Amino acid sequence: MSDFRALRAKIAAIEAGARPDSESLPFGAAAIDDCLPGGGLPLGRWHEVGGAGLEVETAAAPTAFTALLVTPLARRGEVVWVLRRDDLCAAGLLGLGFPPERLIQVCARDEAEALSVMEDALATVGVSAVVGEVEACDLTAGRRLQLACEKRGSTGFLIRRRPYGGTARRAATGSAAATRWRVASAPSEPPVGEFGLGPPRFAVELERCRGGRTGAWLLEAPQAFSEAYNLEMTDVAHPLRLVANLGDRQLAPAQPFRHVA
Amino acid sequence: MRAVRRLSAVSLEAARLGLRVGQKATDALALVPDLATAEAEPDADADALTALADWCVRFSPAVAVDAPDGLFLDVTGVDHLWGGEAALLADFRRRLSANGLPFRCAIADTPGAAWALAHFAEDGAIAPPGGQAALLAPLPPAALRLETQTWAQVERLGIRQVGQLMSIPRGPFARRFGRAAMSRLDQALGREREALTFRRPPNPWFARLAFAEPISAPEDMARVTADVAARLCARLETEGQGARRFEVCFHRVDGKVLPLQVGLALPGRDPVRIAKLFAPKLETVDPGFGIEVVTLTGDAVEPISGRQARLDKAREATLAEGLAPLIDRLTNRLGEDRVWRAAPAESHVPELAQRRARPLEKPDAAKSNEARPWDRETPRPARLFRRPEPLEAVMAITPDDPPSQFRWRGQTHRIRRAEGPERIGEEWWKGQIEDVHTGHVRDYYRVEDEAGARFWLFRAGLYGDPRTPPKWWLHGLFG
Numbered sequence: 001m002s003d004f005r006a007l008r009a010k011i012a013a014i015e016a017g018a019r020p021d022s023e024s025l026p027f028g029a030a031a032i033d034d035c036l037p038g039g040g041l042p043l044g045r046w047h048e049v050g051g052a053g054l055e056v057e058t059a060a061a062p063t064a065f066t067a068l069l070v071t072p073l074a075r076r077g078e079v080v081w082v083l084r085r086d087d088l089c090a091a092g093l094l095g096l097g098f099p100p101e102r103l104i105q106v107c108a109r110d111e112a113e114a115l116s117v118m119e120d121a122l123a124t125v126g127v128s129a130v131v132g133e134v135e136a137c138d139l140t141a142g143r144r145l146q147l148a149c150e151k152r153g154s155t156g157f158l159i160r161r162r163p164y165g166g167t168a169r170r171a172a173t174g175s176a177a178a179t180r181w182r183v184a185s186a187p188s189e190p191p192v193g194e195f196g197l198g199p200p201r202f203a204v205e206l207e208r209c210r211g212g213r214t215g216a217w218l219l220e221a222p223q224a225f226s227e228a229y230n231l232e233m234t235d236v237a238h239p240l241r242l243v244a245n246l247g248d249r250q251l252a253p254a255q256p257f258r259h260v261a
Numbered sequence: 262m263r264a265v266r267r268l269s270a271v272s273l274e275a276a277r278l279g280l281r282v283g284q285k286a287t288d289a290l291a292l293v294p295d296l297a298t299a300e301a302e303p304d305a306d307a308d309a310l311t312a313l314a315d316w317c318v319r320f321s322p323a324v325a326v327d328a329p330d331g332l333f334l335d336v337t338g339v340d341h342l343w344g345g346e347a348a349l350l351a352d353f354r355r356r357l358s359a360n361g362l363p364f365r366c367a368i369a370d371t372p373g374a375a376w377a378l379a380h381f382a383e384d385g386a387i388a389p390p391g392g393q394a395a396l397l398a399p400l401p402p403a404a405l406r407l408e409t410q411t412w413a414q415v416e417r418l419g420i421r422q423v424g425q426l427m428s429i430p431r432g433p434f435a436r437r438f439g440r441a442a443m444s445r446l447d448q449a450l451g452r453e454r455e456a457l458t459f460r461r462p463p464n465p466w467f468a469r470l471a472f473a474e475p476i477s478a479p480e481d482m483a484r485v486t487a488d489v490a491a492r493l494c495a496r497l498e499t500e501g502q503g504a505r506r507f508e509v510c511f512h513r514v515d516g517k518v519l520p521l522q523v524g525l526a527l528p529g530r531d532p533v534r535i536a537k538l539f540a541p542k543l544e545t546v547d548p549g550f551g552i553e554v555v556t557l558t559g560d561a562v563e564p565i566s567g568r569q570a571r572l573d574k575a576r577e578a579t580l581a582e583g584l585a586p587l588i589d590r591l592t593n594r595l596g597e598d599r600v601w602r603a604a605p606a607e608s609h610v611p612e613l614a615q616r617r618a619r620p621l622e623k624p625d626a627a628k629s630n631e632a633r634p635w636d637r638e639t640p641r642p643a644r645l646f647r648r649p650e651p652l653e654a655v656m657a658i659t660p661d662d663p664p665s666q667f668r669w670r671g672q673t674h675r676i677r678r679a680e681g682p683e684r685i686g687e688e689w690w691k692g693q694i695e696d697v698h699t700g701h702v703r704d705y706y707r708v709e710d711e712a713g714a715r716f717w718l719f720r721a722g723l724y725g726d727p728r729t730p731p732k733w734w735l736h737g738l739f740g
Contacts, residue, residue: 060740063643089645090603104620107599125583185713196680225640
């Protein structure tokens, strides 16, 4: 097993070429981190996030999920969000724990422009992450994004979205993304004895992962929309918490436990 | 009372035939039966005058429009570019004649004297510095831009020349003709300053390049843009200033002016960077038969600390090196309204609760009394629709319960959990007092359907109030 690991590391080093050792951002849950190369969400790469059904148009759950993934990166630098349709609400991202003062929004006129703005922003000093809303990204565009990511080590997130509806242009073929996620909202569970909605939950499927394995999990953002999140932004814990492994449907304990990265 | 058609302008030929401005059209036709008339178009005249004022920028950055048919050019300190006032005026006359415009012009120390000479003296008169009094003396009193009433009184007293007016002692003059006339005389003689409204305020940050041969090749235009930028930036650098906005104007041979603008997020003076920002826009410029002059102006000029910036904190360095050029590239490519940073605004209405701030605006520098923190208490959706979308088939237990079921975009959603209401009233102080009504409220609910999708919907209006029947809307998605 250890030989296998060493071999894998060797291949990774060859693939990386002159690129410095890439960092990763662990979720803090072994079930997820073991599937990802390097024990966490690889930084300096780009990731694809999508939804199903009407989410292809509204992209609500992918947006919330991406905002939660980007939140730890927003502490390191600015986040550029490239939109096609101007309906992103900064106050809503704040509710998820994302600092809106670190957010620069750009509204592109078409898809090609969105991709080129993403590329430009990824290669800029002081930008730690770039989120773009694009319907599909072919291999060439994906490779260009990857090169831009490698320039400064910033991380890209591509939300697959068809903002104005219509029929799909084409099925996404191959992809240069490091990971591909499919996100859907899942019913929330308020703590025992409380009314209303619980912290938002997401049914997340890791569809594709370079140098890793796929998986499906139920994640929760325990601090979102709670009174406490702004008082002590926990710098250590990932804003997403693993609730259950969707493979075996094991339910999480009723009391949330804290993971430390 | 019936409207009387009068002549508002006459050509030189018509004037020779004895027609004059203000004459009744019927009288004129009686005098000259085959008179050709056209409807007066004051708006088009004003537009043409404005265009002419813009064209005159090639002679001086300070041009004031003197409606309905005059222009003032402040040529102070620009005549040396032509080698003297006479040469400047000659070039001006040559170019205007080439455009086929009838005109009269004069140069004098004061706008008042120049106006008088242009209207009543020999065409193209140049008053030597301080010598306008002698030239004005033989002119009729109308040359002083007097009001009709004053003018009539002056004429009635038998005063036929400005010189006679000048010899009247100031006290009796002011008593007899009023302070306004006194002030007109003083303005003409330079004893009183006259404020002109320049079309553009004179901009000291101005650079100009003229070419012996008109240019039109795209690469030449790129090169001269870089050259003129280098010229202006050298001046900015020596004075320790930087500009936020740059405008380059290409003056075509046929008199058209083609401006291009770029803006910077932070004041700057790097000629290479500025030329690069202009480069993609140059292809939109149609050089026509060639471009003979290019001018560059810098606006919003403010002191910048120059080379010291690098010794600052690390964050400042990254701002100047990375983020600011990125913002510049994006705003100049996409437009200023397409790159922004959201900032909280003073409003309870969700769609008005945030405004678009400039991306690099410091939150504390932006009007500190208006700066307010984000509202962290109330949940807001990640996607907020610009226009709320109507919900159909809403089933709700009246009056204050969230719906138990609704249909949106053809799909029925059963509500499993709900929170609310959060009541948001209208901003009654913004509208008419008659329109204010207690029923203009929105009750917002945060709901979750059986599949887990989370919605932000509201009921507008109240149950049991016939004037505001309740209606349900979807305003955002939490995801």
